[in-house]
Amino acid sequence: MKRICTVCARGGSEGVPGKNIRPLLGKPLIAHTLEQALDVGLFERVAVSSDSADILGVAEEYGDVETIERPEELATSESAKLPAIQHAVSEVEDRCDQVYDTVVDLDATAPIREVEDIRNAVQLFETTDASNVITGVPARKSPYFNLVEKTANGYVKLSKPPDEPIVRRQDTPECFDMNASIYVWGRDAFFRSDVEPIGKKTRLYEMEEHQAYDIDSEIDFVIVEAIMDHTNQ
Template identity: 35%
Template sequence: MILGHIGVRKGSKGVPGKNFRMIQGKPLVDWSLDMLFAHPQVDAVVVSTDDEEIYAHAVAKGALDIGLRPAALATDTAPKWGVWQHALEASEQALGQKVSAFLDLDCTNPLRVPDDITGALSLFESDKPDMVMSVCEARKNPYFNLVEPDETGALQVSKVLPGGVWARQSAPKVYEHVGCVYVVAPEYLYSAKTIYEGRVLPFEIPSIRGFDIDEPHDFGLVQYLLGELNAGRL
């Protein structure tokens, strides 16, 4: 059994109320929620939230009724891992059975397509890692054009290789972690304390689908990209 999960906090410092804000004709959360309900490999869906309105909305659409997220997991500093652990345990209790994969979609990353979910699940099934995490190729590279100040305040390349890297194409490939899709083995989620303790494999998506809504201006950008995506131009 594959459990689809969305974590949605009530508060947002950058964009208040963003998770239920309308975008391209429906609430932001529904771009992820509807995709989980429609995907043929997802057997059950749960939304972990401290927001009463979003919770009632999700349950009315068919999400598991696990109650609101505990207050300790609804703060700015609450780790995603702890939220996932609680949602998995509460969902297995509600279902009366264990699940075989915990599939999480970030609510603030609505540009994914169904094939992103299918591909991540396929990688999880074929390679049997502890976790699959979506990534895109990084726009900036720490071996080439990411810099940081040294103890004197002078800028240095963040990651130095012998002889240096003088062309972007020569730099080792690095990824950006994006919230498109995660697939986690339940036993790993229960036993580990953080994401990277085990074998975590990258599932690469195009960078155009890696945009996340964190700031007010992100809504306009993602609104435009959603329109392009739905028109088949992305």
């Protein structure tokens, strides 16, 4: 089984400018994810995709990685992430004359993960009938109980009204927040034109509650740094 790991990091972050190479506990944010990808010992190649020469330069300082210059059309704030991952995988396969069986993407903005989480998520994919694996944490709010949405007339309603009234949140169906930490696909399914993060046979690898955060804002950066400092990551 041959596996490739991608780490995608745009240079043009709007919520937290320069976040992917901003220091987090003494090292660039992206370095935490790269070290995890290299330490887990599962991947033939780790590929970093970016439109930023600075990010690619930092990535090269943190181990044996393939750096991929991401095309401009795949690096706008409106660009979907999946095409960028596909581009990175294709580039590495061409360079190395190798086709990989399993594609794993680690989000640089979600560094609160353990090496064992990566290993377990890959194992879940490779030992079940899953089309792909995503990660998540137990949701703090339930769409069946205390998560609401606005209607066209300005009122609110439960996002997912249950068939029968539920009076305790503990009695609601189990729900999870996606935490954007780890994604796993089989290569052939990943390169289908209709690939999506969630399909009919997507499985979830459950992570700990404190691993809920990915960095999209300044306050996220503060929270993630505090959690990683507290947990000695």
